[in-house]
Amino acid sequence: MVAENPLFSKWSLKKFKATVINDIWPEVLFFSAVAAMVSLVSDLTRHKLSFSSAMLTVLGTVLGLVISFRTSSAYERYMEGRKLWTAIALSSRNLAQIIWIHVPFERVNKRTGEQKSVLEITIEKKSMINLVQAYSVAVKHLLRGEPGVYYEDLYPLVCFLPRYSTHVHENATEDDMLPMWKASAMDAKKHRTAHTLTSSRPLSPVGSNSERDQEAEKELSELSEDQIYHSLRGRSQAAQKKARKFDPEMALPVVYSEHPLQPARNPPKDSIFDYLPFLRIFKLIVSPFRRSKKSQPEVPTSATTRTFTGKRLKPEVVDSNVPLEITLFLSNYMAWLLKNGQLQPATASAFLSAISALQDTVTNLDRIRNTPLPFAYQAHLRISLWLYLFFLPFQVWSSFGYLTIPGTAFASFLLLGFLEIGQEIENPFNYDLNDLDLDSFCLSVQRELHEITAHSCPEPDQFIFTAWNQPFAPGDRRTAEEMLNDVNHSYHGPETGMHSIRRTLLKSWWDVDQMTRT
The missing domain is CATH 1.10.287 (Helix Hairpins)
Structure with missing residues (x-):
């Protein structure tokens, strides 16, 4: 996304590509040619191609108002999309806080009567928060027309979810595969040529102990974490060196996949025609003389995202049930907590409200994506x-x-x-430089959720009554520890205690009021 002021910042090819010059230059050239024709004929011949301009002002005003309305309505959709992504971030934070703080760490196994370990409960809660993170990533791929779960930033977060309706995986068939995984496998085959795929080691069916699995585990134990990550994604040394600068997928789990994982971000490749669109004329002239390359697989280029004149093509709209299924697992987790008495009614209500808010936002985002302006109007x-x-x-x-x-x-x-x-920003969820930065939004959610899980949930008396806390400042700048230890102070008196504390708080108000006014 390009968001800098073009008048007060350095221009670059990227900023030029973010303009609409590529989209409108043929029409501008055509109307300029008409103007040149009128000027030459009127000046060099006896015929004067001119008539009264009485209608010019009226029609120009009307067209200006209509175009202004068109652009304003498109910008409303753009801003609504941004607000909905803010709602996703807010609901994700709320949901993660409920899971991490309000679901208790102390729990008894009802079957055995034994106390569950803190590690077991922490793994459970962190896994569900990873699903909350996966939700925003799944919505991002849905809006970009990328179905399924086989992406470098999504698959590691959801790969532990059940894949078959039966618990006996050895006897499971494709007919037993759950909707999310079955649709993802079909989409992975269907869209295999539509993306730049990365290599990944195949994963044998769950429950098998083949020699290939044992060899893979042996190789895995001999590799470092960084080598494992890059071997799974098949990156060259040059790509690895470049990836160290900014590679958010390094923060995700390293897992095997039965399908090659597609990139987390797969924008169309740039070419010289994106920056010098008039060169497409020479491409048309040369194309009949080029040799046929039918034997070679087609590689997606920027030509598949633009017309011959350079005008952007809208990406294909696809459906994906991944966000829906993630919310189903989160709802199932809430129901399980309620069944086992691990949630208070008020907390459960907040839990359900956060899930409903996530479902509401993705519905509205999909409405923006699938509801263009009527063709007749355009x-x-x-x-x-x-x-x-x-x-x-x-x-x-x-x-x-x-x-x-x-x-x-x-x-x-x-x-x-x-x-x-107006036409470009009415669907702001793709890879255009003027679209919303969905990757940045997802990474922001990821950082916030990890910050929540980094909270250790300590008891309040572990950090309140310490030498670092001065609760009554500036009226009383002593620490909480000093105030508790000074038992002879009037704060501790049975009759003067609360009165003295209120007097100090009143003094703090007066001091703050005087200090903060200019």
Whole structure:
């Protein structure tokens, strides 16, 4: 995402690509050519291609208002998408705090009557918080039209979930596979050529103890953690060196996958045509003379995301049930806690509200993605604008002369640019440089959830009554430990204690009021 002010920052090819010049240059060139034709014919021949400009002001005002409404409505969708992602982050934090703090660490196994270990309960709670993290990642891939779970940033978080309806995995067949895994396996085969795949070692079916598994485990034990990570993703030494600078997937578990894991971020590849779109003309001229390469597999390039003129193509809209199934597991966990008496009713209500908020946000995000502006409105607006720009040179030639050419070019650039911006940002969830930075949002959720689980949940008396705490400052700058040890102070008196404390707090208010006013 490019979010810098273009007037007060250094320009680059990336910022140029973030503009809509690639999308509108053919139309600007066409209307400039019409203006040049009108200017030359009117100046070099007896025919004057000009008529009254009485309609120019009226139609221009109407078109300006309609285009402004078009851009404003698209920007509303853009901002609504940002607000919904804020809601996902907030609900994820609330849900993680409930799981980590309000679900007790002390628990008795009802079957055996023995106390469960802290390690066992911590693993349980941390695994469910990992599912909360996986939810935002699954929503990101859903909005980008990337179905399934086989991604470097999603699969390690959900791979422990059950895959079959039967508990006996040795006898399980594809017919017993649960919806999320069955759909993901089908999507992995269907979209195998639509992504840049990374290599990963195959995983044998659960429950088998083949020699290949034993050899893989032996190799795994001989490798360092960093070597394991990069071997699973098949990265070269150069890629590994580059990955050390910024590679968020290094923070995730290292697991085997039965399907090659696709990249967490897979934007279309850049080419020279994305920065110099007029060169596509030469590509058209050369293409008939190029040799056929049918024997070689097709590699996705930026050409698959843009038309011949450089206009962006909208990505395919796909469905994915991964976010839904994650919320089902979270709801099942809440029901299990209630059944075992591990949640208070008020906490359970907050738990359920957080899950409902997650489901509500993904529904609204999917609504934004799947509800474009009606075709009739877009077609009528664009045709009206084309007719206005086409007849613009005929109306201004008598007043501007040859300045009609740059004037028409500027008017075309201005009006077509705003129209194209509205069309681009109405679905702000893809890889365009003007879209929302979904990867950054997901990583922010990941950092916040890990910060929550880093909280050790200590008893309040372990940190309140220490030498570091001055609760009554500035009225009384003694520490809590000193105040407790000074038993002769009026704070400890049966009659003067609370009165003296209130007097100190009142003094603190007065001191703060005087110190903080200019």
